[in-house]
Amino acid sequence: MGEKELLKKCRQGDRDAFNILVQTYQRQVINLAYGMLSNTEDATDAAQEVFIKIYRNIDRFEGKSSLSTWIYRITSNVCKDFLRKRTRTIQSISIYESSEDDDDRPMEIKDSSPTPQEHMEITETQREVRKALDELPEEYKSVIVMYDLEGLSYDEISNVLQCPVGTIKSRLNRARKALKKNLSEKRELFLK
Amino acid sequence: MSECEKYKKIIESVANGECSEADKALLDTHVLECNDCREELAFVMSINETLQSLPKMEVPEDFLVSLNKRLDVEDKIKAYASDKAKRNIFRAWKKYSAITACLLLAVLVQINVWDLPVNNGSNDVVVEVSDKSAANKSVSDDIAEAEEKSVADVTDEENIQTTDKQPVDEVEFFLEEGENQKNTSNKITAKAENKDKSDGLLQKNPVVTEKKAPVQATVIPKKQENNYSVESENKTPVVNTQKPQSKTNEQEVVQTQKPQTSDNQPLPEYMDNKDNIIIVPEGTSRVNFDDYEIVVTEEFLEAFSMAEMPSNNVIVASPAAMASIENLSIDTSAACPVPETNYGAGSGSLLVAASDVQKVQSILNKYSTGAQNQTFMLTSSNYNSFINELKGEGIEYQDYMIHAGRSNVAFTLIAS
Numbered sequence: 353m354g355e356k357e358l359l360k361k362c363r364q365g366d367r368d369a370f371n372i373l374v375q376t377y378q379r380q381v382i383n384l385a386y387g388m389l390s391n392t393e394d395a396t397d398a399a400q401e402v403f404i405k406i407y408r409n410i411d412r413f414e415g416k417s418s419l420s421t422w423i424y425r426i427t428s429n430v431c432k433d434f435l436r437k438r439t440r441t442i443q444s445i446s447i448y449e450s451s452e453d454d455d456d457r458p459m460e461i462k463d464s465s466p467t468p469q470e471h472m473e474i475t476e477t478q479r480e481v482r483k484a485l486d487e488l489p490e491e492y493k494s495v496i497v498m499y500d501l502e503g504l505s506y507d508e509i510s511n512v513l514q515c516p517v518g519t520i521k522s523r524l525n526r527a528r529k530a531l532k533k534n535l536s537e538k539r540e541l542f543l544k
Numbered sequence: 545m546s547e548c549e550k551y552k553k554i555i556e557s558v559a560n561g562e563c564s565e566a567d568k569a570l571l572d573t574h575v576l577e578c579n580d581c582r583e584e585l586a587f588v589m590s591i592n593e594t595l596q597s598l599p600k601m602e603v604p605e606d607f608l609v610s611l612n613k614r615l616d617v618e619d620k621i622k623a624y625a626s627d628k629a630k631r632n633i634f635r636a637w638k639k640y641s642a643i644t645a646c647l648l649l650a651v652l653v654q655i656n657v658w659d660l661p662v663n664n665g666s667n668d669v670v671v672e673v674s675d676k677s678a679a680n681k682s683v684s685d686d687i688a689e690a691e692e693k694s695v696a697d698v699t700d701e702e703n704i705q706t707t708d709k710q711p712v713d714e715v716e717f718f719l720e721e722g723e724n725q726k727n728t729s730n731k732i733t734a735k736a737e738n739k740d741k742s743d744g745l746l747q748k749n750p751v752v753t754e755k756k757a758p759v760q761a762t763v764i765p766k767k768q769e770n771n772y773s774v775e776s777e778n779k780t781p782v783v784n785t786q787k788p789q790s791k792t793n794e795q796e797v798v799q800t801q802k803p804q805t806s807d808n809q810p811l812p813e814y815m816d817n818k819d820n821i822i823i824v825p826e827g828t829s830r831v832n833f834d835d836y837e838i839v840v841t842e843e844f845l846e847a848f849s850m851a852e853m854p855s856n857n858v859i860v861a862s863p864a865a866m867a868s869i870e871n872l873s874i875d876t877s878a879a880c881p882v883p884e885t886n887y888g889a890g891s892g893s894l895l896v897a898a899s900d901v902q903k904v905q906s907i908l909n910k911y912s913t914g915a916q917n918q919t920f921m922l923t924s925s926n927y928n929s930f931i932n933e934l935k936g937e938g939i940e941y942q943d944y945m946i947h948a949g950r951s952n953v954a955f956t957l958i959a960s
Contacts, residue, residue: 367612367615370615371608371612374608374611375608378603378607378608379600379603382601382603382607383600383601386600386601387598392601395601396604396607399603399607400607400610400611400614403611404611404614404615404618407615407618408618474598474599475594477590477594478594478597478598478599481591481594481595481598482598485595496595500592500595500596501595501596501598521560521562524560525556525560528556528559528560528588528591528592529556531591532587532588532591535587535591539583539587542586542587542590542591542594543583543586543587543590
């Protein structure tokens, strides 16, 4: 079944066709979300949210961009929303936290740091890069995740983020600088 | 910029994958000699490699199942929203259709209230046709004699039927009889037709009270041409019997029925085999009914509109009258407009002293838009101006049934 036929059936409410669409793109979506959110639980929730949005709005897809671009765009926006919610939650909690509490983690929010299992499966450098990536501003994180983690081209990223290619290149350059700066204290780890 | 700063920029371009071959060669040469740049290049390349080596997340096994559960909820929400929207539309439809129905009923009642019949207990519609002139006018002896003569000239092709079993085409037309016309009123009877034939324009039980203001039609035989005289002692307008120019075959429709007089005597033969109802508001047009002219009053028109006319009735009227006829929902498809030059016998009459006739005529000539014999047509504003001038000249007059409110006013000038 070609993409057009698939989309047509999805618009007609064919659930089986939609499931095929999900299975085709779920890996890219969930990994983009994981790259942005650095947390498997959040990535899974975000990915489901993405496909629910696609399900609701499949009729609005006009085909001006490719389906994958459209799906990536939705994923990027959903992840931005997740990051904003996470940031607001951390800030609101931190206001009422006792100053004597040295624990940086908010007590009543979900722990978004990598799980113990995730700690075991990745090297120390990977963990540090993941952590440094997580500390980047959202606009830097997205271009690095899309380019370096997901392997999208400058043009594809430009279409997803609806920014000129020059802007993408510039942003990527600044993102790498920021990432390097975040990892500067762990430089020795990367020079082994 | 130090040399190392220059090479660090090249290192950035290498990290971005945009380093040219020439710069790469230069950098490779430099890093052999510069530890800082060598470590910087190694650091940047390691970060890139680590980024690209970050493990991918596997899609949870229950991802599709849990997603479909959420999509089922989405479907239910969509269905509920759709039903709700339909319910809202239905509620709105009920509300607004009720309002619309009430408004429509009010409009229909408003339209029909003018034509609401008074049930006389029968399906017959009897419309009295009597002399329109309010004055004591009667058909002259000459006219009566001419009528008798013309009877023999008419070919009887169809009988006018008067029984109840006859269809609506039946028309009973009573003629006024000479000097006694005041006592003898003519009646036009149209029997109720099955509503299936009504074309939706007719009414089930059309009734017109016989006791309504009499509506008269004057039938003048053709041979009364040029009999009109302002100086008629009877003050009776003798109308021209010219046929309307616009008469076409469409006027000759439908079966005719033998009209009857009020005492159930058959009408003269010339009434046989005639077209059915030709309805013309008096004063706006004149119609030849075969060789005869029939001038009907507006009351007749109004009354007769309540009859269940056959759809093939012919209506001949002036353009002005056509509008009023159309408002009565009478089928005018076969109607034949009478040229405006065919004036009726007058929507009324204007009586002036015989000594003032010439002066009045000269004043009329200034205002009238047309004249035929002694029937004049004026616009409403001109008529008012004419009357004002009469008053200014001190000319006394009496007007009978002149409808000054119409866009065109027609009347017959009569010397009293």
